[in-house]
Each structure stands twice: as structure tokens, then as C-alpha cells.
Amino acid sequence: MKKEVDEIVSWLQLQVEKTGVKGLAVGVSGGIDSAVVAALIKKACPDNSIGVIMPIHSSDTSVRDAKAVVDKLGIDYVTIDLAKVRDNMYNSIQSELQANQMYNTNNEKLAKANLSARLRMSTLYTIATNHNYLVVGTDNAAEWYTGYFTKYGDGGVDILPIVEFTKGEVKELAVYLGIPNAVVNKQPSADLWEGQSDEEEMGIRYALIDAYLKGEDIPQADRKKIETMHKRTAHKRESLPFFSRKK
Numbered sequence: 001m002k003k004e005v006d007e008i009v010s011w012l013q014l015q016v017e018k019t020g021v022k023g024l025a026v027g028v029s030g031g032i033d034s035a036v037v038a039a040l041i042k043k044a045c046p047d048n049s050i051g052v053i054m055p056i057h058s059s060d061t062s063v064r065d066a067k068a069v070v071d072k073l074g075i076d077y078v079t080i081d082l083a084k085v086r087d088n089m090y091n092s093i094q095s096e097l098q099a100n101q102m103y104n105t106n107n108e109k110l111a112k113a114n115l116s117a118r119l120r121m122s123t124l125y126t127i128a129t130n131h132n133y134l135v136v137g138t139d140n141a142a143e144w145y146t147g148y149f150t151k152y153g154d155g156g157v158d159i160l161p162i163v164e165f166t167k168g169e170v171k172e173l174a175v176y177l178g179i180p181n182a183v184v185n186k187q188p189s190a191d192l193w194e195g196q197s198d199e200e201e202m203g204i205r206y207a208l209i210d211a212y213l214k215g216e217d218i219p220q221a222d223r224k225k226i227e228t229m230h231k232r233t234a235h236k237r238e239s240l241p242f243f244s245r246k247k
């Protein structure tokens with residue numbers, strides 16, 4: 001673990017040097033992925049790193065865990081509650097669409113959730129611009145492969161330090177980095193709505209996605225599920241299609 005951590009930290013320092021910025025910022029949710037990334041950026045830039053806690057009707061537990069992470073790491077942090085901003089923005093869009101008989105209630109939950117993720121991204125970039133920092137992403141290998149993130153939301157970042165680590169490996173990093181047990185052992189959740197669980201929404205356990213990524217044998221039905229998610233979300237990992245005027 002020490003070697004892995006040292007290598008990621010050096011890589012983060014190289015990104016800072018190469019891009020000419022002063023430091024690194026990450027959103028801290030109270031979940032394990034952002035806890036690990038916060039620990040890594042604090043090691044890479046001890047005096048120029050920031051964790052941003054952005055509740056949107058988040059549970060007390062999430063906010064308490066996020067606070068425990070930044071306190072444990074001693075990283076600079078700021079809390080910005082985005083609930084009102086998200087609700088105001090969603091309600092404005094909704095009422096205009098409704099007034100024009102264009103509103104689709106079926107997709108309400110997902111649309112609100114993705115708006116939350118994109119407002120967090122906008123907040124991080126506002127802070128990154130203010131500080132001359134890069135925005136650091138928290139996607140792990142399982143989320144990246146299955147596309148389990150919001151395009152231009154939590155997926156809208158400058159660099160991805162743990163994208164080649166499975167969820168199991170992220171847990172090993174977390175233990176090594178001294179992340180609080182409550183965070184290491186809690187159920188992964190995007191926390192985009194009350195009671196959301198990653199594994200329930202995806203319909204598959206991280207352990208199986210990790211096993212698939214390591215080339216191990218998993219049941220055919222699970223393999224199919226993973227491959228379907230991967231295909232459906234290819235657009236999130238590819239560069240933008242553009243119309244070319246060249247013949």
C-alpha cells in the first residue's frame with residue numbers, strides 16, 4: 001500500500017507542476033471514495049488542498065461523516081449547503097416546462113439527482129478558479145467501467161487519481177490512510193435521494209464488478225448486466241463527437 005500511495009501522491013504533485021496550478025480541490029461527501037482522494041491530495045499538497053462539503057438535503061450521518069473525514073485529515077475545508085440553490089433551480093425549470101405542458105414526471109427523480117451532481121461540480125470549479133486549483137475526481141474502476149456517475153456532474157473533473165482502483169482496493173487504501181471506520185464500512189451511496197444505495201440502484205454488488213474487472217468468473221447474468229451498463233454509458237468515457245467540415 002505504501003508504494004501505491006507514494007506513487008499516486010507523486011503523480012498528483014506532477015499534475016500540479018505540469019499544469020502550473022497551486023493546488024487541488026475535492027468534494028467530500030462522507031463516502032469512502034472522496035475520503036481517500038481527500039487524504040491523497042492533502043499528502044500531495046499539504047498547504048494547498050481543500051475539501052468541499054456540499055449537502056443537498058443530505059442526511060445528518062453524511063454530513064457528520066464528511067466532517068469526521070476533513071477533521072481526521074486536517075485538510076482545509078468549507079461547507080456549502082446547496083439545497084436551496086438546487087430546489088430553486090429545479091422549481092424554475094419545472095414550472096416553465098409545466099406551463100408549456102412539457103414536463104415529464106417519470107424522470108423527475110433522476111433529473112433532480114443529476115442537477116445536484118452538476119451543481120456540486122459548478123461549486124468545485126468556482127472554488128478551483130478562485131484558488132487556482134484543479135478539481136480532482138473520485139471515480140473508481142467499477143464506477144468508471146459501468147458509467148455509474150453523472151456526465152459533467154461528479155464526472156466533470158480535471159484529473160482521476162483512483163480510476164484504476166477497484167472498490168475493494170479503494171477500501172484497502174482507505175484503511176491504510178487511516179480513514180474513520182464509520183466511513184470505510186458504510187454502504188456506498190450517491191446520496192442523491194433518501195435511502196439511495198449504489199448496489200441497489202445498479203442491481204449488482206461492487207464485489208462482482210470488481211471480480212469481473214479482475215477477469216474472474218462471475219455468473220453470466222451479472223456479466224451481462226455489467227456489459228450492458230458499460231455499453232450504454234460509452235459516451236461518458238469518449239471524447240465528444242463533432243461535425244467535421246473536412247471531406
Ligand SMILES: Nc1ncnc2c1ncn2[C@@H]1O[C@H](COP(=O)(O)OP(=O)(O)OC[C@H]2O[C@@H]([n+]3cccc(C(=O)O)c3)[C@H](O)[C@@H]2O)[C@@H](O)[C@H]1O
Pocket residue numbers: 110113114117143147148149150151153154189190191192198201235
Ligand atoms: N449515446 C449517447 N451519446 C451521447 N450522449 C448521450 C447518449 N445517451 C445519453 N446521452 C446524454 O447523457 C445523459 C445521461 O447521462 P447522465 O446525465 O450521466 O445520467 P444517467 O446516466 O442517466 O444517470 C446518472 C447515474 O449515475 C448515478 N450517479 C450519479 C452521481 C453520482 C453517483 C455516485 O456513485 O456517487 C452515481 C445516478 O444515481 C444515476 O444512476 C442524457 O441525458 C443525454 O444528455
Ligand SMILES: Nc1ncnc2c1ncn2[C@@H]1O[C@H](COP(=O)(O)OP(=O)(O)OP(=O)(O)O)[C@@H](O)[C@H]1O
Pocket residue numbers: 026027028029030031032033034035052053054055056058062120138143154187188189190191198
Ligand atoms: N454531499 C456532498 N458533498 C461534497 N461532495 C459530494 C457530496 N456528494 C457527492 N459528492 C462528490 O461526488 C462524488 C461521487 O460520489 P460517490 O458516492 O461516488 O463517492 P463517495 O461518496 O466518496 O463514496 P461512496 O461511493 O462509497 O458513497 C464524491 O466522491 C464527492 O466528491
Ligand SMILES: [Mg+2]
Pocket residue numbers: 029030031032188189190191
Ligand atoms: Mg457516496
